[in-house]
Every structure is written in structure tokens, then in C-alpha cells.
Amino acid sequence: MSEERRNQEAIAQSCRVRLARNYADVPFPSRMSEAQGQEIIERTARALEDEGLTLRRMADLSRNARGVLVEEHLISPELSAREGGAVLLSPDRTVAVMIGEEDHLRVQAMLPGLRVREAMALADRIDRAVERTERFAFDREWGYLTACPTNAGTGLRASVMLHLPGLAMLQRTGEVIRAVAQLGLTVRGLYGEGSEASGDLYQLSNEITLGRTEEEILKLVSDTAEQVMGSERAAREMLLQQGRVKLEDTLMRSYGIFRQARLMTTKEFMARLSNVRLAADLGFVDIEPALLDKLQRDVQPATLERNAGRRLSQEERDEMRAEIIRRALA
């Protein structure tokens, strides 16, 4: 990995592009019949049969298997609750097409780092492949029609997951969020709308999908992300100037606890992970960011239960989580 990309990914953990699409000849999911729900799954799978995607129907998946897909951000909690829903997944998990969620299709492409245009190209390829044999609901004035009008137009939502521990330590996160909101963008904590930022992870995305071109949206999200990343870099620099040893002490204590704890809640995990990520970014400890990303997935509740092969109590999960962390960092 080049030094530059690594530095970039240290703040922009991942990015995502999502296209909302609906078939022209089928009512929106909230109004379609069960049979129509099955029909759109089959039509989509057929249209994309050369793309190497795997179909997973919610009805065929256990509660746990759905939970794992939610934790991996491949499907939404809403889709996981719809018995008639399905998802098409690429082998490398960079593409996930949700079928029968709020809209007929939600084409999603995810990549590490700030690579929204590359992600757009992946989503666009899927979109075009479906359009070769199918016709989407489209209005010359309104663009793509969607179940909720806030998604109409391009149907495009581009987002970037930003790790902002420096701004958080300097208590400047609120200020940055307000500035970003003025540009028509939204910033949310890791676990969706309204939630507190867990692990200092913030998702930056466009609020408006209508009246702008796809390129304008991608540029706005990407440029704004770059600006926020610049503020985060400045915050880290300031913290180092203010007291390198104090900062190193704070961060490395979290690493020390990760190496030795026997019980770890999700909440504590996310807070300490943020510290360990920053310690790695600043070169205090030699850990590949990819290892921490994998760790973050591996310790989520449903993923833990899948690997254990059974339901786990809260305390069992906390104990298993601590063990996985110790092994990963050993």
C-alpha cells in the first residue's frame, strides 16, 4: 500500500455509493404484492446474471446470518426484517444490491479510503447492466422516481466514513458538523441517524439527490471530505505539539488494555479502537489498518455468535470479544 493511500485511509476509512432504482411497471415495495416482490428478485438476478453476484433471500437466511450482513453494512436492518427481500453480493463484498427494501433496488458499492468515483463506477456498471433489459421509473423533470421523494433525481447517495479522533479530543467535532451541514451535507455517527458517534467514526453524505448532477454530488462529497480530513490532520498535529507524551500515554493505554482485557463490551471496544487506530496512524505502534478493520467486524455481536455457532449471553460475548482482540494483537 502506498504511503499516501495509507495516510488517506487512516482518516477516510471507507466510502460508499448508493443508487435508488425502481422498476417502471411494478408498484413501490410498500404497495407491491408478495408475488411482485418475488418477480423483481428474479428479474434483477436475471438481468445481472453475468456479473458474478450471489443471490441471498432473507427467507432462506437465519436471524444470525442476516445480523452478520447488517454488521458488515451489506444490507440495512430494514431489509433484514423483510421476509420477501433479497440481496445480490459480489464475492469481494464491494457490491451489494438490496432488492425489495424501501425501493425495488438499492445498488451499493463500497471501497476502502476516499474513492467515491471508483465506487460510483462499480455501482454504475450494475445500474447499466440492469437497464440493458429493464426499464426504471424515470421522469424527464424529476429524474429517477423513488419511494421517498428525498431520494428522487439521481437516486445517488455518496458517503464517506471518517475517523475523527483528533477533532473529538479538541472538542471541535460539533463545529465541523455545523460547517458541513451548511453545504447541504449530513454527518452522522457510525450507527445511523441520530446516534452518538461510536469510535469517533462519522459518516459524511449528501442530503440532496435532486437538481444536481451525479458528478456535482460526488465532487461535493469528496471535496468536503478532503476538507474535514485536513481539519483532522491539523487537530492531530496540534495534539502532538501540545504534548506528544500525554497523547501517546492516552492512546497506548488503550492498546495495553486491548492486549490484556478479559471482558470487553462493544461500547468500550469502539472507544478504545479509536485510540488504537490513532496510535497506529501516528506510528506509536505498528499495526496494519486492515487488521483493525477486520477486528471491528469480527467482534460485532452477530458475527461473534456465527463463529461460536450458538446464541451467546452478553457476558459470553464480552469474554469472547476480549479473547478475539487479544489474539488479533498478539
Added chain:
Amino acid sequence: MSEERRNQEAIAQSCRVRLARNYADVPFPSRMSEAQGQEIIERTARALEDEGLTLRRMADLSRNARGVLVEEHLISPELSAREGGAVLLSPDRTVAVMIGEEDHLRVQAMLPGLRVREAMALADRIDRAVERTERFAFDREWGYLTACPTNAGTGLRASVMLHLPGLAMLQRTGEVIRAVAQLGLTVRGLYGEGSEASGDLYQLSNEITLGRTEEEILKLVSDTAEQVMGSERAAREMLLQQGRVKLEDTLMRSYGIFRQARLMTTKEFMARLSNVRLAADLGFVDIEPALLDKLQRDVQPATLERNAGRRLSQEERDEMRAEIIRRALA
């Protein structure tokens, strides 16, 4: 080291015997002249010249060198402040004869573990050696006469340093201290009278020196220490029963922080050291108790400054302390 002795030392860290003695023909230190102060140093050194002890006069020692002796519990803070005082030290530091403190002589012998009779034998040997050529102030009815009447009679104070983290966690320390007080014994925190127990270390010693034989005092201190050690063992057993993983988590987090912290105050050090000692005693981590004893001495302020070769600010000490801990446990 035998398993049994190691187990015993895990709770009884060290023991100490102290004999208070005064020359019959010189006034007590509070009333003697400077010349008499020099005289008792010379007479004592001469009487003990075959014992292989080294004489250190306070006037010849830097402020720092005196501080190190205090931290190693070889001299009292009171002696370190007396320009006319001195100490005779054995090469292995098990014997320290303070000269010109509250009494003319304070003969001290210190050993690891609960070995008060062995310590008594060491002190006794010094006492007899002086008595071969000198005469101590002694009254048939009152026994040895001392500056403060509470030390008269045998002049003997026997003490044991006990590590009681299990009782502390179960909040039973107060109860044990009250029971011990009823037997005419005192329990103090590590840093002398009235202070809070630092690192869950408690010094058990006899209050009464008069009206009992030396053997009675040694037996009382030793038997009571054994009883308290039994309570501590039961407390540890109970904590393991109540939740081994929770206990291991608490203790090992302190070890993890020791391995990674960049700043460490004395107060935090003592609290975490107590946890790490217990973790080692319970076999959660493989660390020799002697290594932790050495660490405890090495991170004291005056010892840090001696090793640095200069005065240090509080923050410099905290940083150096953290570094020494990391190296010791690496």
C-alpha cells in the same frame, strides 16, 4: 524458592525487627551535644567493626542519597533530617543501625517473607556485639530505657508488611484492622502512621514493648500475621469463586497499562502494582515477586533522580517511571 515460601511471601512481603538502645553514659539524643553525637557514632562503629557494616554519616550524604535510603526503608525520614546522624549498613541491606535518631541506636533487621525470628537473630547479634564493649541504659524494673517511654522494656518492635488486595476488594480491611487492634497490635498503611494504605500494603506491628518477653512479642506478631494471611487467602478464594474472569479482567488490565503507559504517577503505580502482584500470585501472569519488589524500589522519586543524575520535575519523573515499568516487564 520453594512453593510454600513463595506463597507465603506473596502475602507477607517483608518483615522487620527493631531494637531501641541507648548508651548508659550519654544523654538521650534530644539532650546530647554535637560532640556527644559524634562520640556515639564512633563508639558504635568501633564496637561493630568486625560485623562488616559500612558507616554513612548524614552530613556526608546528598539530599538525594538520603532520600534513597528513606525510600529503601533503611533509615527514617527523621534521621535523614539530622545532620549529626549516621547509619551502619550491611552489604546485603538486611541490617541497618541508625545512630542518633530518637534513641542512640535503632538496630534494624529486615528480611523478605514472614521470618521475624530470623530477623530477630540478626538484630540480636548486633545488640550483643555492642554490649560486649558498651553498657546500655537498663533498669531492672523497666528494662531498656528509651527516649519515648512507649519503646521501653524490650525496645523491640517487630513488624510484617502484608499485601491485602483480596480483603480490600471485599471491603473487609477495616474489620481485620479492628480485630488486630484488640490484640495490642497496630496496622498502618505503607507510608507510616495515619496514612492511607498505598498499594493495599499494611504494616502489622506490636504496640506494646513493655511487660512481655521478646519471644512473646515475636509470637504474637507472627501468629497474628498468619491469621491475617489466612483471611487474605480466603478472600482471594472467594473472589475467584465469585467470578474468575471478572477478577482476571480487572487485574490484567493493570498489567496491560503497565506494559504500555507513557506516564505514571506514584499513586497510580502503587494501585496498579497491587493488581499485578495479585495477578502474579494467582498465576494469571508469570512474574517473579522479586522483580516487582525491585520495580517498587526503582520507581520511587529519589531513586529515579539518583539514576537520572539530576533533579527531575514531576512530569519527568512520571515519564521515567513509566519507562522503567515498561522495560522491567518487557
